[in-house]
Amino acid sequence: MEEISCTKCHAPIPAGYYNTSNLIPCPSCHAPVKIDVFPAFYRGLRQGNEGETLIDDQASCFYHPQKRAVIPCDHCGRFLCALCDVELGGKHLCPACVETGKKKGRIVNIDRHRVLHDGVALRLALFPMITVWLTAVTAPIAIYLSIRHWNSPMSVIRRTKVRFILAIVVSGLQILAWTIGIVYLASRR
């Protein structure tokens, strides 16, 4: 069991200070702290499974032929030992499938970064309006980005396509305004 330290002075805080109803001063720096401890704190780190050694005609792990298979991979169907079994959101996957899923960005549960293409497109449509003339370049780019990334993975948090639609509408209006302006100037000459 690790000890909990004050987040200000990093001095260890005695167990008597845990799960109090109010803030209490840290015994070392007197900063008011409240520590909510959960049962996992007393359990410590969970031990990983090693995988059992193969006996007689038992099915073996695809990656470790000496280990007994305990479960098939839910994606590729390969037999896995307890060591190779990666449980993710209720599914059992082999390390290779997890790696591929991570590379392709298909497993949201291990995704750590997402580019918000809709946000980029909308900002590209809106911000250059300050300079006006810059919209001649950015409006087509914003429309291209909106169409190109219409089906790309968006935020993990639910987001609608409204930003893409707004970007297309605003950029479309900008292009329309530029076209009218150019036509008007050309007709005057």
Next chain:
Amino acid sequence: MDHWDRLFGLEAVNTKMDGRGETKYKRLPGRGPRRGGFIAASFSRCSLYLGDDHVLAVDSTGFSEDYKRFYFSDIQAIITRKTRRGAFWSIILALMIASSSMGALFLEGESFRILFWILSGTFLVFLLINVFRGPTCICHMTTAVQQDQLPSLNRLRVARKVIEMVRPAIERVQGKLSPEKANIAQSEGILHPTRSLRRPRARGHEIRHDDGIMHMVAFALILLDGILTGINLLHHTAIMATVSSLLSAGYCICIVIALVKQHDSDLPGSLRRITWASLGFVCISYLLSYVLMVTSLVTSKPEKIATQWDMYRTMLDLSPQDSLLVMGVYAFVAACSLALGTLGLVRVTGHRNDSANASRAGQNLGGKARV
């Protein structure tokens, strides 16, 4: 829909590709910037979401998002620490209101008065919002392998609310803390309330001794400047104003050095706070000087000011007897300098005496042991 979508699409493993199998996230209250120091260092805004089996921390810049997942089964503790950030901002805003109200009351031009009233009104709105949001805090979530700050929980009220929302979800997975564990934990603290604690240490660094020389120099210069400004208030001369400017430049540098030196040092908290307050005072006094400079440039004849030196001469010629605004600024600077300088010197002297006594006691003990 390819095989990846079929596999990860609907039930358990979450994917966004078809929009149906995704985790249902519930937005938790609070949003805040990730800070590097006292002022927000990045543009990323953080917020928390409650998922089926984890808490999702999202750092969003508007262009991209970074995610961190805290699974309910892994969360060991949530540590909330109350900070003084909110109170500090309230003081800063109150000072801003006071200085802009002073400008509004004492300036002569109607347009300037309106501008300063608008400014003080804006600061007042910010102050009210800050007060209404309640005391500030820093929240950390601890797992077996990491301790991460949750920047969105930067107000005590919000932090309490979120913890109460997350607690049932964690207890659903981990179970409740057994009464025996809780009792043991409580009694440990009660049985050994005065047990010796390790000396506080900064992240990976030992606390080092600082005799506070730089603090002493800084506070001595502040005190000297306070005295000079006080004399200037009664009898203004250009030479004294020049010396005062040089002194303020000197103590500004000393304060910065002192702030760097006090990091990871054994200097008492009160002394550190006085040093930070001195930095705040320097910022405010420079802001006030800027206001004075702008008003003097506007009110004096601009054709007279051709070079930087002329501008400086105009500033030096500003006498407290000429205008109430200048007098107010001088009085404020003198009062703050005298207070900060005296307090700082008293505290740093106390620290030096304590250190000297401690080392003398150590030597005596060593001597006796040798005898």
